[in-house]
Amino acid sequence: MNHGAGAAPELHHEERPELQPHFETPEQQFESGKFGMWVFLATEILLFGGLFCAYAVYRALHPEVFVYASLFLDRVLGGINTLVLICSSLTMALGVRAAQLGQRRLLIAMLSVTLLGGAGFLGIKYVEYEHKWKAGLLWGTQYRSQADGHALEHGEPGTHGTDAASHDGSAPPEPPAPAADPRAALPPAAAAALPPSVPIPEGRTFGDGENASLLPPAAIGPTGMRAPEPPPAAGEQLERRIRHEPRNVHLFFGIYFVMTGLHALHVIVGMALIGYVLFRSLRGDFGPRYFTPVDIVGLYWHLVDLIWIFLFPLLYLIE
């Protein structure tokens, strides 16, 4: 390699219009591009890493929220989307190979199919988002309680039970409205024992009437005291689970929407990049001697795919 204005590199540059002037050889340019992309992918992984970390923290702190909320995710649609992305990764890889072998028409076909895969993924994602939007399965302040089972009427949760849609429509038991003063719910003796300066957070009294208490009931009743109930039918079981809504379910949906939303954004960026490469391959820019952009965009697309492969089980397959 020669860093001056030597004769050999100039010949190179004349022959190879795609060779940028600050590189000595096409190999150096190709390797730099590929290396740079790998480094950038490390950044992308850390970007999602923060969210995976938030996921882990909240799942550890509120496992019940995650178990409950995953009832509302559609495994079938999620599974189809996983397949779609994996296939599009395959077609992308085949496209890179086609570029290396100079099979221009195959390259164009493969890139188009990949692009289609991305679009299909986004389409299915849109269907899922729309369901959740209508059912109020949203983040933070936008979340609507599912305890009345209205999500079932919107066809969610898809896989668990269209059979659950046989829900008879009778009004579910109203959750007891929080008393204006939590003290009022307590037996007078218990209330009197507390000095008025001690605040009782709303919703922190359990039971009512004489049994009301500030202490939560034991999570599991003592064993051997009564006969086990017969297991309810599958649909009924689901309904019952949905009625037993834990607090702060919206946390799951907050994480769900941020993670899948950021991922969808990456799908869109990836599709734009594939579109650009497709445009250039239609122009006939690529061949065995120069296919760096195809290769690099391929790397990016595989990462987008890989992140989804982690997202799918973490969000959809909790149980």
Place this chain on the structure above:
Amino acid sequence: MTTVDASLPQPVQRPASDSENYLTHAHGFLSWAFTLDHKRIGVMYLASTLAAFLLGGMLAMLIRTELLTPGQTVMDADTYNNVFTLHGAVLIFLFLIPVIPAALGNFVLPMMLGAKDVAFPRMNLLSYWIYATGAIMLLGVLLTGGLDTGWTFYTPYSTTTNTSVGLAMLAVFVLGFGNIFTGVNFITTIHKLRAPGQTWSKLPLFIWAQYATSVIQILATPVLGITVLLIFVERTMGIGIFDPNLGGDPVLFQHFFWFYSHPAVYIMVLPAMGVISELIATFSRKPIFGYKAIAGSSLAIAIIGFFVWGHHMFTSGQSTLAGTIFSFLTYAVAIPSAIKVFNWVATMYKGSIRLDAPMIYALSFLWLFGIGGLTGLFLGNLGVDLHLHDTYFVVAHFHYVMVGGTLAAFLGGLHFWWPKMFGRMYNEKLARVAALMVFVGFNLTFFVQFIAGTKGMPRRYFNYLPEFTIYHQISSIGAFLTGLAFFVILYYLVVSLIKGRPAPANPWGAASLDWQTTSPPHPHNFTSDPVLIGPYEYSALMWNEEIGGYVLRPEVAARAGHGQEAQA
């Protein structure tokens, strides 16, 4: 191929007025705005970061003026909150983080490698414009309601205050992208574009430092990016991840924030250490002592630095076990820094030290960074931190590290490479005076803050008890002295551009490859291949009276010339 005449040392020395240099070969605004030349991008970064420094420095002056007396002096409490927040945010995100990598690094890194440019020049330009966009957005908060959270943006205050936190978050996100692009560019350049024969052990230590910095930039910045994005959606959509009212955890924000922001201290300090390695070796005229130890300690800092973030959260309800581990790791990360300091001192031992302005800055770096680092150990101690947390002791500590360390090294590097960048020598006498003023003023400003902090003066307070008046007044006088010094520096640097003595290619006798090209360099950096000598091989250089600078010894130039002919 140039023929090599052994009697004429290579490269040929050109006068600075030669039209074939990167500053003059193209004209007009567009030739700068769309340049792909790393040197021009470096200069644009330099101008922009200096503008940010001027703004942040002015805000510092406002803070110190307000604190001259207890109670209201020149502004009300809300304005004060805005001023210190913007002071921190502007100086950290717009100045300290980009200044050495993106301004000095962009300029010299490819030349140190004997390369024509960075690996991705278009991405480099993009990174500059992203920086400019982010800077405008960050300054936009001035017009859209201000920013009063402190530069740390702690939740839940940052998600509930009605100042312009949302825009600031987007600005930080955008700025992060600029950093990431610079990091990707530098890592790739260092891996793939080194001069033939320039192995990893022949890289200048500035390159090693930039490499370690880039690793942190690409691994830590995205976490900050996602964190500020979460605050943004928290504010706009109420997503609740950091909101305790919605079951979220505000302390998680602190974890995320410090996962970036502790390593960010090393984004600021590692390149500074790289500059210091170059300065101390060059101005001691002695090969650097402990090359491998310094290079390796840069990487060690980059790695260990990722695992100490919890020392910012000793008082945030972290478990004692976690606190103990973070405390231990904090002590551990001090070791590689100390290794560097010992090696620099050993380099100076029996060297022939020349106290030019860059070297004065390097020496003040040793003092200031030494104090900043050692007081960091106080704060890394669980028990002591409970007393000192959120006091002026912390303020003094991180100013010693980030300003005393990074700013001193930046100024040293700026004076060192100024002749290379603009082809002019500045007034050396004034430069030495200014360097001493910065040193004295800085110590005056911040040393008393250690004392005020141990006596319990809390940071960020608008008001204070009368017994703290004397500390605040000494501090303010020091700040004004430092501020004056910067205007002296500005004055002689501007004068040097107009009528400074033309600079030779190598005025200081430094051995890294960037000093083998003309000052200012050719648009393609080198008109002939640089002669590959060791980065600290000062024996290959000799003083040339006629040129007024250093040149390669004829036998070294000839050695390389044979090599070139053999190659051709």
